[in-house]
Structures are given as C-alpha cells and as structure tokens.
Amino acid sequence: MENRSHIVSCECSHLSCDWQVKAIRDVRGKGFVITEFSPKHNCPRLDHAFHPASKWISAMFLHRWKEQPSISITEVRNEIESMYGIKCPEWKVFCAANRAKQILGLDYDDGYAMLHQFKEEIERIDKDNIVLLETESHESREEERFKRVFVCCERTSYAFKVHCRGILAVDGWEINNSCNSVMLVATGLDGNNGILPVAFCEV
Ligand SMILES: [Zn+2]
Structure with a gap:
C-alpha cells in the first residue's frame, strides 16, 4: 500500500481480509519498526506452491x-x-x-581459475590492451598457482598520456582474501577531476 523512505505497509490483496502490516523507520537506525500488525487472514487463501528464489x-x-x-x-x-x-x-x-x-x-578460487579467460577477453576487446599473467608451479599441487597479474588498457593509458596532466597517483592495499595479496593501482585525473585508471595489478 505504501513504500516510502520512512514508511512501508502491506495488506492482503483479498478485499474482505484484514491481514496487514505497517512499519515506520527507526529514527536512530537503518531498520524499520513494526507499528501495526494484524496477523490473521480471514480470506480463503489460495494454496500456491512455494517456489523459493x-x-x-x-x-x-x-x-x-x-x-x-x-x-x-x-x-x-x-x-x-x-x-x-x-x-x-x-x-x-x-x-x-x-x-x-x-x-x-x-569465491576467490573461482575468480583466480577464470584469470586466463579474463586475459583473453581483455585482449579480444582491444589487441593493444596489456594483460601479463604469471603463475608458478607448486610441488604439492598439480595445477599452476597464481603469482601476479598486470593490466593496462590502451585507451585509458593513451588518454592519460595525451590529454591529462602528467601526474600519476599510485596506491595499494591488501586484499582481504586467503592469499593476502596486494592490489596496486595507478590513476590519473582527467579534465573534470574524474579518476582515470591507467593500470592495476595484483601481486
Ligand atoms: Zn488474506
């Protein structure tokens, strides 16, 4: 019946039914507090099969x-x-x-497993894009293990070189995953002070 930022309410769609619930936003938090609730349906409820999403x-x-x-x-x-x-x-x-x-x-393992596919896709979009992927073999495991990846897109690096101020900001942070890898990024600023990613790598 209502779906606004501070109030929500629902009623049973059957006209003769009294079931309804109303909630208003809690002034302190992000949650809602139920203010009215009539839990009993007096409508002949349809026996819909439950299909969970x-x-x-x-x-x-x-x-x-x-x-x-x-x-x-x-x-x-x-x-x-x-x-x-x-x-x-x-x-x-x-x-x-x-x-x-x-x-x-x-889901990190699944992500690392798809890195070769990621490299192919980026290079297919533009053959001048650069993706350098390094893996290393490990004694106890058969498959290769991720070591590091470097990604530089041709279009953004060209835009940086030709159209932007020659100041490159570099930053890095530890990724909260099981490998404790580090993400490093290099960005420039465009004419509107928008962030322009030039290159990034995970090591
Ligand atoms: Zn009802």
Whole structure:
C-alpha cells in the first residue's frame, strides 16, 4: 500500500481480509519498526506452491556453505527437499551457491581459475590492451598457482598520456582474501577531476 523512505505497509490483496502490516523507520537506525500488525487472514487463501528464489536459498542455507564450502549442489538440493518438501531446479541452487560464496568471501578460487579467460577477453576487446599473467608451479599441487597479474588498457593509458596532466597517483592495499595479496593501482585525473585508471595489478 505504501513504500516510502520512512514508511512501508502491506495488506492482503483479498478485499474482505484484514491481514496487514505497517512499519515506520527507526529514527536512530537503518531498520524499520513494526507499528501495526494484524496477523490473521480471514480470506480463503489460495494454496500456491512455494517456489523459493535463489536469493532465499542462499540466505536460508548460508550456514551450510560456511560449515562446508565444498558442499555439492545435489546435497543442498536434497536438504531443501527434506526440509521444505520442494524439488529445486539445479540451476537455482547453483545460483544460490555462487551468491553464498560471494557473501562469505569464498569465491576467490573461482575468480583466480577464470584469470586466463579474463586475459583473453581483455585482449579480444582491444589487441593493444596489456594483460601479463604469471603463475608458478607448486610441488604439492598439480595445477599452476597464481603469482601476479598486470593490466593496462590502451585507451585509458593513451588518454592519460595525451590529454591529462602528467601526474600519476599510485596506491595499494591488501586484499582481504586467503592469499593476502596486494592490489596496486595507478590513476590519473582527467579534465573534470574524474579518476582515470591507467593500470592495476595484483601481486
Ligand atoms: Zn488474506
């Protein structure tokens, strides 16, 4: 019924039903406080089948990915079925898994695994873009491990060189991931004082 920055309210869509909820913004915080609530439906409710969204799955089963990051899609799917009696399509649980891993900061491995693809894409967009990717082999593991990556886009570095003031700002910070890698960036300022990224690398 209402959806404004300081007040929200909902009613049951059935005209003869009294179910409603109203909430106003808490003056101190970012939350809302329920001010009115009539929890009882007196309408003949339609028996809609429940189809959970991937967002709902990732929120309700977030603890499972936290406990067991390598948990399989089938396993989560079975748990949803045994708890709620719903058979979820695999793709939905897959989306939920990606979302949960992102929330928990567990998606770094997937990201590193896609770096070669990232390099190809950047170079395909413009063959003068530079992506230098270095990996190293590790005794105990078969696959290569990420060492460092350098990215410089031709268009922005050209714009910096030809059109911008010759001041390059460099900065770096530690990324909060399991590898404790460091992100380094070099940026210029354009004529509108907008930040123009010239190059970045992760080491
Ligand atoms: Zn109702």
